Amino acid sequence: MKKILALLTIFALLISLVLVVGCAKKTTTIKTEEGDVKIESEIDGEKTTIETEEGKVEIGTGSKIPDDWPSDMPVYPSAEIQGSWNMTGEAGAENIAVVLITQDSIDQVKDYYKQKLPANGWTIEDSGTFSSAEGTFGGFTITKGSRNGNVTFGTSDEGITITIGVYNE
Secondary structure, X not given: OHHHHHHHHHHHHHHHHHHHHOOOEEEEEEEEOOEEEEEXXXXXXXXXXXXXXXXXXXXXXXXXXXXXXXXXXXXXXXXXXXXXXXXXXXXXXXXXXXXXXXXXXXXXXXXXXXXXXXXXXXXXXXEEEEEEOOEEXXXXXXXXXXXXXXXXXXXXXXXXXXXXXXXXX
């Protein structure tokens, strides 16, 4: 957990650096007590990659679905990929996730996953949707064999943000 917290702290610092520095491509390695953190930035609006011994995080429009994305986890069609990460957690558990943006409605996203998840063998354990003055948000908690996951969605300035995560125990 300390490594993930350190990675998120470094990520926040990197985003601040991106806003200050401008357009460039840079690779930096930071040595920490937990190991080396390699940061490769394409600060031209494409993507930023942060890589540790535990995995890799990609953020930006140049991001892509990870090569080892589970074939049974549907990715919303025509959504734009905003970021992805693939990390090994404590005790070797694999964690993989993507963040997407779509211009479709919350109901379209919800209906898509209500149909596709069970069709791909996932069990929806819990689901919910709520609305407030800030927008509408919801999601599903899912399981399949020894894997757990979630699909969350909500309104944002760019459209509907979808976050999909799969976690192996």
